[in-house]
Amino acid sequence: MGITRRQFFGWMGAAIGSQVSLHKDANAASNKHFTGYPGSMGVLHDISQCIGCRKCETACNKVNSLLPPERPFDDLSVMDQKRRPHANTYTIVNRFDQPDRQLPVFVKKQCNHCKEPACVSACFVKALKKSKTGAVVYDDSLCVGCRYCMIACPFDIPAYEYDNPFTPEVTKCTLCQPRILNGQLPGCVEICPKEALTFGTRDELIQIARQRIKNYPDRYVNHIYGEHEMGGCNWLYISNTPFADLGMREDLGITPAPQLTSGALAAVPVVVSLWVVFITGIHAISKRKEQMAADEKQADVGRVLKSEQARLTETVAKLKEKAKEEKEAAVKREVKKALDEAAKQARKTVSDPKALKTPSETPHTENQESE
Numbered sequence: 001m002g003i004t005r006r007q008f009f010g011w012m013g014a015a016i017g018s019q020v021s022l023h024k025d026a027n028a029a030s031n032k033h034f035t036g037y038p039g040s041m042g043v044l045h046d047i048s049q050c051i052g053c054r055k056c057e058t059a060c061n062k063v064n065s066l067l068p069p070e071r072p073f074d075d076l077s078v079m080d081q082k083r084r085p086h087a088n089t090y091t092i093v094n095r096f097d098q099p100d101r102q103l104p105v106f107v108k109k110q111c112n113h114c115k116e117p118a119c120v121s122a123c124f125v126k127a128l129k130k131s132k133t134g135a136v137v138y139d140d141s142l143c144v145g146c147r148y149c150m151i152a153c154p155f156d157i158p159a160y161e162y163d164n165p166f167t168p169e170v171t172k173c174t175l176c177q178p179r180i181l182n183g184q185l186p187g188c189v190e191i192c193p194k195e196a197l198t199f200g201t202r203d204e205l206i207q208i209a210r211q212r213i214k215n216y217p218d219r220y221v222n223h224i225y226g227e228h229e230m231g232g233c234n235w236l237y238i239s240n241t242p243f244a245d246l247g248m249r250e251d252l253g254i255t256p257a258p259q260l261t262s263g264a265l266a267a268v269p270v271v272v273s274l275w276v277v278f279i280t281g282i283h284a285i286s287k288r289k290e291q292m293a294a295d296e297k298q299a300d301v302g303r304v305l306k307s308e309q310a311r312l313t314e315t316v317a318k319l320k321e322k323a324k325e326e327k328e329a330a331v332k333r334e335v336k337k338a339l340d341e342a343a344k345q346a347r348k349t350v351s352d353p354k355a356l357k358t359p360s361e362t363p364h365t366e367n368q369e370s371e
């Protein structure tokens with residue numbers, strides 16, 4: 001079992017209470033050796049329990065308000081191809097058919113929320129940070145779009161919104177940071193019908209994983225993936241199949257990414273500084289261009305509106321004129337009709353004088369006789 005609700009809220013109090021120091025510490029974490037936050041949270045994926053239902057993908061899409069996928073979540077044939085997370089999909093489940101077994105094996109893939117993340121150490125503007133909760137979080141307002149994080153990540157996770165021309169962002173699983181700060185489970189963990197996903201403190205999850213491997217040595221490979229890989233991750237895995245057969249890299253070693261890169265970066269401080277200035281300058285120019293494009297677009301809209309307004313005024317005036325002419329024509333038609341009728345009546349009277357009753361021919365009334 002994962003963490004209890006009571007334990008969870010206890011941990012939450014401590015986490016929220018230290019939000020101020022968190023920000024400072026997280027920044028520091030990206031630049032020097034850092035061994036992870038004690039008591040941070042994570043998820044244990046028990047691959048042997050996963051049935052490949054893709055409910056976790058559905059929940060992730062919903063809780064993150066992502067666009068609907070091209071093919072529905074209940075279409076399991078998408079797993080005929082190996083997939084990776086992309087801009088609109090923070091997690092995917094891949095199927096691995098096993099030649100010696102009837103049933104395939106399913107593996108959920110998302111950000112592993114490394115304890116000492118390569119993406120964080122590669123991000124010189126600190127748009128990516130390791131949070132005290134365990135989540136590696138992203139601040140789009142700081143991102144300059146260099147995409148070094150994508151190159152640095154050994155698990156091929158961060159994606160980029162190439163389809164978004166004006167405000168593209170790097171996207172990846174957030175460990176549902178907003179939900180866990182709100183006392184909720186990550187969306188994927190909450191929905192998983194097989195409890196293939198367990199949320200808890202990283203330390204507790206390692207204990208659970210060890211216990212399962214010990215209790216069922218015939219079922220599990222004796223390896224907790226993410227316990228030590230690249231210095232350790234907050235997302236952990238246990239499996240009934242060797243990880244190498246499931247497309248999971250076992251060649252990463254246990255040295256955290258910042259330690260691997262710090263020597264090289266320290267050796268070229270001037271280049272790095274200049275590179276930062278260069279990239280920041282490019283970003284500023286790019287932002288300025290975006291602003292100019294937006295201004296020009298706004299001016300174009302104004303011009304179009306003005307010309308449309310003039311065209312409309314002219315059309316309304318023409319319509320009014322036309323209505324006036326039509327009204328006058330209708331009046332003329334009615335007058336002509338009345339005149340024609342009168343002329344017709346006159347012609348009839350002339351050809352038949354009896355039809356015209358003069359006063360002398362009118363019979364006398366009693367009153368007239370008495371006069």
Ligand code: SF4
Nearest residue numbers: 050051053054056192
């Ligand atoms: S919801 Fe659970 S069982 Fe279903 S695919 Fe995701 S991890 Fe596997």
Ligand code: SF4
Nearest residue numbers: 111112114117119153
């Ligand atoms: S898995 Fe990749 S994106 Fe996620 S924290 Fe690690 S290095 Fe960063």
Ligand code: SF4
Nearest residue numbers: 060173175176186188
């Ligand atoms: S933790 Fe949240 S963001 Fe990450 S895969 Fe699960 S639902 Fe998606």
